[in-house]
Amino acid sequence: MILFKLAWRNLVGAGLRTWLNVMVLAMAFILMIWGKSVVDGMAYQLYDAMTNIEFGTGGQLWHSEYDPLDPLTIEDAHAAYPQELTDAIASDEVATILVRQGTIYPEGRMQTIMVKGINPGQKVMDLPTYEIVVGPTGLTPALIGRRMSEKTGLKRGDILTVRWRDAGGTFDAREVEIVHIMDTVVQTVDRNQIWIPISDLQDMSDMEDQATMIALTEPFEGTPASPAWVYRDLDFLLRDTKDMITAKNAGGNIMYGILFAIALLAIFDTQVLSIFRRKKEMGTLMAMGLTRAKVIALFTLEGSMNGILAFGAGFILGAPLFYYMAVHGYTIPGGTEDFGMALGNTIYAKYGAGLMLGTTSLLFATVVLVSWLPTRKISKLTPTDALRGK
């Protein structure tokens, strides 16, 4: 207790030197939390969007031939619904999706697209499929995304011809009406594709009760009975996203490390300078009855208290920024279209207990360590040498 009192007195007595140290540490602390919370927030938004919009919370069943990165697989990637899901499909508890390649001719230009059929009543994927209802024209209703609309010039109410190959390989064509344009952050459900009712696509392709993939709300237990289907869990589906986040995190961690090093350097320098300049003071303390161990503890405590004060200052000074970033977010200039990520124009910071406690604990433990390291020299100091300032 006495050492706490003395350390506090030394810190307060040191005045500006203490507050400069505290402010450097506090700024580093704020920037570390801020930087990490933005990356964490970005990751959270990304996972959330991909899971809820593209995949479904329970993962997906894929046709065994289906590979979204290989268009040549799409032709054969369709099979009859798995029997285990008959009831769930009938009650729209899962999203059945049939994928076919097709061609459209917006403004007279030919464009290859993916035609995706989906049950309009599904609620597994956060897509406005309920909008895909037949209008007054009686044509097949189609849903497209904002990016697709901007690229092709298609607008709500437009009618366009879609050409495709049926199961027998014969080319066929049908007119569809754009009934809704959705705005989504997930580009992979938007670019170069149109969504129509699965029953229409099945009918057009002569693939009754067949699908390419099925999005689930709950993980699939066991293995599908039909070898035509394989279960892809969220770990598999989010693998690319996770790799991307890992890459982003690596960059963030470098910044985190630099800030961390600056903060620790401030403490370390102060401690080294203190021990160099305050030898006579140490000798005096020993002469008055402090043991070497207590002198070491006192100087370590002084350094560590810089950290404690910095955390307090960091929380007080950083709170408005942390609050603003969590509630109003960080608007990315020019949007995120070119990042290739499923992010909106605003990133909201996310502060988990792990981030706050982890950063605080890590910084504090290291502050104590760098406060203590230079003081080890004191253990070799005799009171008489210290008094002479040697």
Add this chain to the structure above:
Amino acid sequence: MESKTLIQTRGLVKKYPVGTGFFTALKGVDLTVQSGEFVGLVGPSGSGKTTLLNIIGALDAPSEGLVEVMGKDLATLTGAQAAKHRSAFLGFIFQTYNLLPVYTVFENVEFPLLLLGKSDSERKEMVMQALEWVGIADKAKSRPKMLSGGESQRVAIARAMVKQPKLVLADEPTANLDAKNSHHILETMVKLNKDLGTTFMFATHDEKVISYLRRKVTLVDGSIQSDETS
């Protein structure tokens, strides 16, 4: 005043390693100091005054021989025991005052009492009393950098005396002071010695200090050359 042995050294030797050999700073010093004495170790630079003072103050260890202070054989004390011994029984006054720069005068004088675990009220009373003894109570809130050399040394005396130790060890206490301030400081110490019975031991070659001593132990080349009581 009761007279009893406070310090006793027998055959005290102190050697320092120098290169491949040793430099012998003290060569078999035999010295006895009674409680309440006002004694000085005098002699030229390098005669061993400060070394002897540091060993008696448990700041340094003897190479050979016996050193007993208040009946304790200092050679047997561990570092922690020596620190406790210094805290409880000894006061130090240094040539360069050695005040803690970030503390106020009050806090500097209070420091030894904090180590002894005195209560807030006890500390306040004892600090103000010590500052009164040295005539510097009005500077209690000042910082050391705001004080003159004489004022700083008076604060150092107050710090050494505040716990009313048995023994005060003063190493060249007037070396940085002018004549007027030196006499003022010495008169203060003579008064404290007389009023409180505190034993004072000096290491000095300052004639002004020597003129105040009641006993003068002259060291030359690490040995006692003379021991005179006035």
